[in-house]
Amino acid sequence: MRYPKLRELKEAIRAIFSSPYTSRFPYEPHEPYERFRGRPYFYEKDCIxxxxxxxxxxxxxxxxxxxxKGALAKRKLTIHWDICIFCGQCEANCPTSKGIMLSREFDLATTEKREELKQAIEKEFILCECCGSPVLPYDQYAWVVKRIGPLSFSNTSLLLFYLRSAGLALKEKIIPNPEKKFNRAMRIKILCPNCRREAVLKS
Ligand code: SF4
Ligand code: SF4
Incomplete structure (x- = not known):
């Protein structure tokens, strides 16, 4: 005859007299534990x-x-909650640490269409003052300048951005330059990597 192991027997007796491990959700609200990984949200103020x-x-x-679109360029970022697997990689790799953060929301049941389960934000681009193509989002430029401080003075585009933000330099008009005629003055502009390379090599 095989006797039940004492440890299992103790567990079984304890389970009879203790409250259930599961919560009564959805009949009662459920509070997930502190580090629970739920629906992620963008935080526009801290996203660059x-x-x-x-x-x-x-x-x-x-x-x-x-x-x-003409003189206005924007980056649209969208998070699709119906595809998210709540791994937390986005929050862990966000350079500002606060641009996207996972909440503790776990109840994603809805009657909305899948396409509506999303959050979108837009960020304005800085345009190349030679060819007019997007360089980087404005907020990313500002974040880099703030982050590296005086080191940004070694980069003409970052220096110009800093001076303009401080009201010490005027904003340049974008002059279409399809023939890519570069002179020395072209170097002192905010340029995309292609135009910067050509400006340095040809002027
Ligand atoms: S990784 Fe970049 S784009 Fe994504 S939330 Fe963070 S700052 Fe915004
Ligand atoms: S990185 Fe992970 S948590 Fe973030 S959106 Fe993608 S799947 Fe969801």
Whole structure:
């Protein structure tokens, strides 16, 4: 005859007299534990539009599109909650640590369509003052300048951005330059990497 093991017997007796391990959700609200990984949200004030979160998202739940309309260019970042697997990689790799953060929301049941389960934010781009193509989101430029401080003075585009932000330099008009005629004055502008390279080599 096989006797029950004492440890299992103790567990079984304890389980009879203790309250259930599971909660009574949805009949009663459920409070997840502190580090629970639930629905992620963008926080527009702290997001710089770098799209690092989209690059590291293993489920491709974060997408970004760059729209260029005349003198206005914007990056649209979208998080699709119906695809998210709540891994937390976006929050862990966000350079500001606060641009996207996971909440403790776990109840995603809804009658809305899948396409509506998303959050989108937009970030304005800085345009190249030669060819007019998008360089970086404005907030990312500002974040880099603040982060590296005086080291930004070694980069003409960052220096100009800093001076303009401080009201010490005027904003340049974007002059279309399809023939790519570069002179020395072209170097003192905010330029995209292609135009910067050509300006340095040809002027
Ligand atoms: S700042 Fe953070 S949330 Fe914003 S785009 Fe970059 S990684 Fe994503
Ligand atoms: S939690 Fe994971 S799956 Fe969800 S958006 Fe962030 S990186 Fe992508």
């Amino acid at each position: 539009g770098c799209a690092a979160c989209a690059q590291v998202c293993p489920a491709k739940a974060i997408t970004f599109e760059d729209h260029l």
